[in-house]
Amino acid sequence: xxxxxxxxxxxxxxxxxxxxxxxxxxxxxxxxxxxxxxxxxxxxxxxxxxxxxxxxxxxxxxxxxxxxxxxxxxxxxxxxxxxxxxxxxxxxxxxxxxxxxxxxxxxxxxxxxxxxxxxxxxxxxxxxxxxxxxxxxxxxxxxxxxxxxxxxxxxxxxxxxxxxxxxxxxxxxxxxxxxxxxxxxxxxxxxxxxxxxxxxxxxxxxxxxxxxxxxxxxxxxxxxxxxxxxxxxxxxx
Amino acid sequence: xxxxxxxxxxxxxxxxxxxxxxxxxxxxxxxxxxxxxxxxxxxxxxxxxxxxxxxxxxxxxxxxxxxxxxxxxxxxxxxxxxxxxxxxxxxxxxxxxxxxxxxxxxxxxxxxxxxxxxxxxxxxxxxxxxxxxxxxxxxxxxxxxxxxxxxxxxxxxxxxxxxxxxxxxxxxxxxxxxxxxxxxxxxxxxxxxxxxxxxxxxxxxxxxxxxxxxxxxxxxxxxxxxxxxxxxxxxxx
DNA sequence: ACTATTCTCGTACAACGTACGTAAAAAGTG
DNA sequence: CACTTTTTACGTACGTTGTACGAGAATAGT
Numbered sequence: 033x034x035x036x037x038x039x040x041x042x043x044x045x046x047x048x049x050x051x052x053x054x055x056x057x058x059x060x061x062x063x064x065x066x067x068x069x070x071x072x073x074x075x076x077x078x079x080x081x082x083x084x085x086x087x088x089x090x091x092x093x094x095x096x097x098x099x100x101x102x103x104x105x106x107x108x109x110x111x112x113x114x115x116x117x118x119x120x121x122x123x124x125x126x127x128x129x130x131x132x133x134x135x136x137x138x139x140x141x142x143x144x145x146x147x148x149x150x151x152x153x154x155x156x157x158x159x160x161x162x163x164x165x166x167x168x169x170x171x172x173x174x175x176x177x178x179x180x181x182x183x184x185x186x187x188x189x190x191x192x193x194x195x196x197x198x199x200x201x202x203x204x205x206x207x208x209x210x211x212x213x214x215x216x217x218x219x220x221x222x223x224x225x226x227x228x229x230x231x232x233x234x235x236x237x238x239x240x241x242x243x244x245x246x247x248x249x250x251x252x253x254x255x256x257x258x259x260x261x262x263x264x265x266x267x268x269x
Numbered sequence: 270x271x272x273x274x275x276x277x278x279x280x281x282x283x284x285x286x287x288x289x290x291x292x293x294x295x296x297x298x299x300x301x302x303x304x305x306x307x308x309x310x311x312x313x314x315x316x317x318x319x320x321x322x323x324x325x326x327x328x329x330x331x332x333x334x335x336x337x338x339x340x341x342x343x344x345x346x347x348x349x350x351x352x353x354x355x356x357x358x359x360x361x362x363x364x365x366x367x368x369x370x371x372x373x374x375x376x377x378x379x380x381x382x383x384x385x386x387x388x389x390x391x392x393x394x395x396x397x398x399x400x401x402x403x404x405x406x407x408x409x410x411x412x413x414x415x416x417x418x419x420x421x422x423x424x425x426x427x428x429x430x431x432x433x434x435x436x437x438x439x440x441x442x443x444x445x446x447x448x449x450x451x452x453x454x455x456x457x458x459x460x461x462x463x464x465x466x467x468x469x470x471x472x473x474x475x476x477x478x479x480x481x482x483x484x485x486x487x488x489x490x491x492x493x494x495x496x497x498x499x500x501x502x503x504x505x506x
Numbered sequence: 507a508c509t510a511t512t513c514t515c516g517t518a519c520a521a522c523g524t525a526c527g528t529a530a531a532a533a534g535t536g
Numbered sequence: 537c538a539c540t541t542t543t544t545a546c547g548t549a550c551g552t553t554g555t556a557c558g559a560g561a562a563t564a565g566t
Binding site for chain 2: 542546
Binding site for chain 1: 280282283284287288392395398399405408409412413416421422423424425426427430431434435437438439441442455458459461462465466471472473474475477478479480481482483484485486491494495497498499501502503504
């Protein structure tokens with residue numbers, strides 16, 4: 033599940049991260065599990081936002097010492113990757129109609145639903161590196177949906193990346209809008225500011241846009257409209 | 270310049286932030302300026318990335334004590350807003366042809382150029398709140414370009430937000446790709462990982478996509494293609 | 507019983523944003 | 537001129553963060 037931004041420095045070898053079930057028999061038995069830790073972190077992010085996910089907090093939630101987490105994830109960044117893939121496991125297999133555009137739109141809606149259920153996801157995707165198994169399974173479905181297009185391999189991957197990036201960006205926008213509506217003082221201050229700017233005479237277009245607002249469409253309708261435009265515009269090669 | 274994601278808590282009154290030139294005559298003369306501090310922060314981010322922009326570092330760069338910065342920006346978040354608007358001042362007035370789609374594409378390219386010149390910008394936009402004067406000037410141009418569409422006010426603003434979000438998302442992707450190419454060990458590790466997954470037999474579509482990669486297109490061509498699709502797909506009504 | 511290996515986690519540290527308070531500088535007022 | 541008022545400058549200090557280190561505990565193979 034690529035898409036997003038943020039440079040970053042080192043990271044962890046994905047091969048070692050995602051595909052080993054801990055083969056050893058020697059040594060002390062693990063008291064916790066990657067699953068449990070990841071689930072706790074996800075629950076925390078769902079309930080209190082991504083900034084509540086600190087190593088200390090996750091550890092206490094799971095009943096471990098802080099440093100114990102580092103046996104399961106070598107860096108916090110890794111934990112975030114695990115979280116993303118964890119929730120990606122909630123993605124159902126997309127329906128297949130005969131039409132790849134329809135299928136791709138459905139995929140976009142599934143991604144949006146997931147992001148609305150885990151509102152930290154758009155932000156978390158911004159730094160993400162390598163897709164885990166659940167993300168790859170979903171990617172597999174997306175590639176299958178794109179099969180009729182006859183795009184070449186890298187073009188298919190690019191389309192999926194574009195789609196995911198767009199959805200994350202748009203849902204991030206939706207979430208911020210919704211949050212702004214919940215903080216009426218702040219929203220009012222911003223409205224006052226924009227009105228003041230519009231009234232200064234140097235921003236006639238803005239003034240007109242604000243004075244003829246239309247009523248803001250339902251978020252889902254707006255998303256659907258933009259998604260449809262994006263997908264309908266995709267070239268088949 | 271809206272677009273991006275990230276919730277956040279309080280923030281600063283935009284009216285107070287953007288529109289007062291410090292009217293008072295009393296009191297000690299400022300030794301620094303918002304401009305100088307912002308410029309130093311931007312230079313730092315350009316040279317060493319957004320994570321190098323710490324209050325201490327900016328202060329030392331500008332020759333001030335750390336806490337002096339707080340006379341010019343009440344929070345670090347505010348400094349980031351100032352940075353975004355600062356570089357938005359580099360945006361030239363977009364050309365106006367008769368065709369709004371052409372104009373909108375040009376606007377997207379201007380935004381991309383800016384983001385490539387300041388690679389921290391996509392990430393910084395993810396948390397940004399209120400547009401400053403330079404961003405508003407550019408928005409004004411974008412609204413003017415959209416005039417022929419006869420979209421209502423909020424729809425125009427949404428289109429601009431969509432465009433900006435898309436550009437930020439895509440350029441963020443470009444930047445990450447470029448950074449990956451600069452870290453050959455890491456890129457090779459990821460390629461090995463994906464190849465291993467493709468070889469496991471459960472990911473036939475991925476296997477095929479990786480085996481028939483086509484050659485990856487030039488980044489600018491890819492951007493142009495996606496931008497064209499997005500804009501061409503926009504509905505005028 | 508011994509050794510190797512693995513996990514657990516208390517302590518500690520550097521770096522961060524920033525609250526607080528005091529000192530310094532400028533302007534207004536007598 | 538002195539004195540008050542206002543504003544900026546910034547040292548110190550606090551709480552929080554990610555995580556390096558290393559000592560102890562548990563398990564398995566010998």
